[in-house]
Amino acid sequence: MAQRLPPARTAPDGSPYPDRSTASFEREVRTMFTFIARHYERFNHLATFGQDFLWRARSLWELDRFRRVPIVRALDVGCGTGEFARAVATHYPSARVVATDLTLEMVRRARGAAPGGAGGERLQFGRASALRLPFADRSFDLVTNAFVLRNLSSLPAGLAEMRRVLRPGGVLLSLEVGEPSAAPIRAVFHAHFDHVVPLLGRAFGSEGPYRYLPESLRGLPDRPRLLAMHGEAGFSRHTARTQSLGVVTVYLAEAGAPSEESR
Amino acid sequence: MRPDLLEILRCPVCKGELELSVAQRDGQEILRGSLACARCRVTYPIEDGIPDMLPPGERD
Numbered sequence: 492m493a494q495r496l497p498p499a500r501t502a503p504d505g506s507p508y509p510d511r512s513t514a515s516f517e518r519e520v521r522t523m524f525t526f527i528a529r530h531y532e533r534f535n536h537l538a539t540f541g542q543d544f545l546w547r548a549r550s551l552w553e554l555d556r557f558r559r560v561p562i563v564r565a566l567d568v569g570c571g572t573g574e575f576a577r578a579v580a581t582h583y584p585s586a587r588v589v590a591t592d593l594t595l596e597m598v599r600r601a602r603g604a605a606p607g608g609a610g611g612e613r614l615q616f617g618r619a620s621a622l623r624l625p626f627a628d629r630s631f632d633l634v635t636n637a638f639v640l641r642n643l644s645s646l647p648a649g650l651a652e653m654r655r656v657l658r659p660g661g662v663l664l665s666l667e668v669g670e671p672s673a674a675p676i677r678a679v680f681h682a683h684f685d686h687v688v689p690l691l692g693r694a695f696g697s698e699g700p701y702r703y704l705p706e707s708l709r710g711l712p713d714r715p716r717l718l719a720m721h722g723e724a725g726f727s728r729h730t731a732r733t734q735s736l737g738v739v740t741v742y743l744a745e746a747g748a749p750s751e752e753s754r
Numbered sequence: 755m756r757p758d759l760l761e762i763l764r765c766p767v768c769k770g771e772l773e774l775s776v777a778q779r780d781g782q783e784i785l786r787g788s789l790a791c792a793r794c795r796v797t798y799p800i801e802d803g804i805p806d807m808l809p810p811g812e813r814d
């Protein structure tokens with residue numbers, strides 16, 4: 492049955508401004524990411540002062556200290572333009588990496604940016620929802636997602652679905668922006684996301700998406716709660732490591748103990 | 755996408771196995787075609803090398 496949905500919220504400049512409280516939230520998020528796909532990478536590098544490269548690299552070093560299985564097959568959920576999927580493929584030179592995103596425009600860009608030669612043949616792309624991953628149970632040794640959790644319409648459902656496609660001993664790696672615990676840094680953090688980022692967004696003709704960004708950060712559970720949610724989703728060992736004074740957190744969670752053959 | 759993805763690719767609705775039909779390919783890469791669920795019969799298109807694995811009602 493067709494669902495009657497209210498018109499999607501927009502910012503004063505007409506750009507999409509997703510509203511979590513509506514039934515059409517997932518669709519609005521997709522419209523927003525389609526809208527910002529063109530300048531997405533450039534904007535992120537600018538808004539994070541180029542730190543996002545380091546965050547991705549460091550999270551993979553943390554993963555190597557945490558994991559107990561070799562990474563043969565990996566999945567990047569919410570791949571955007573494919574930056575994390577490419578980093579995973581480079582970091583694990585024999586791994587086969589699949590990257591999915593809810594937004595077709597992002598998947599097209601990710602596929603277009605994949606190297607045609609060395610490494611490119613290990614990368615594959617598809618459009619999929621993080622809440623209904625089109626993969627068999629226990630398909631991957633690693634599932635990654637960067638700056639995706641806060642955009643999910645249901646965090647418990649997303650964590651459970653990523654857990655489902657992991658093999659025993661496989662690891663979920665989530666990279667997320669979070670609130671720093673030290674008060675002075677927290678003040679700078681909020682000033683940046685509440686004022687600088689929306690201003691920068693307006694310069695890119697995207698006021699709505701970058702008003703949504705600080706809102707989405709506030710909507711995310713705090714670090715201890717998010718870590719506890721990993722346990723509730725069926726992950727056994729889990730840990731959170733912060734970077735850049737607590738602005739970014741890497742969540743690492745193991746899907747049960749490694750079986751004898753997966754070690 | 756390439757055919758080896760079928761080892762792990764499943765219907766997002768019922769998790770059934772998928773049958774591949776190829777309309778256009780470039781070496782190993784399948785550029786255009788479709789994937790049909792052997793169990794619930796839902797079909798997923800492949801366009802420009804990208805399988806669209808969203809359930810039909812959610813594709814736009």
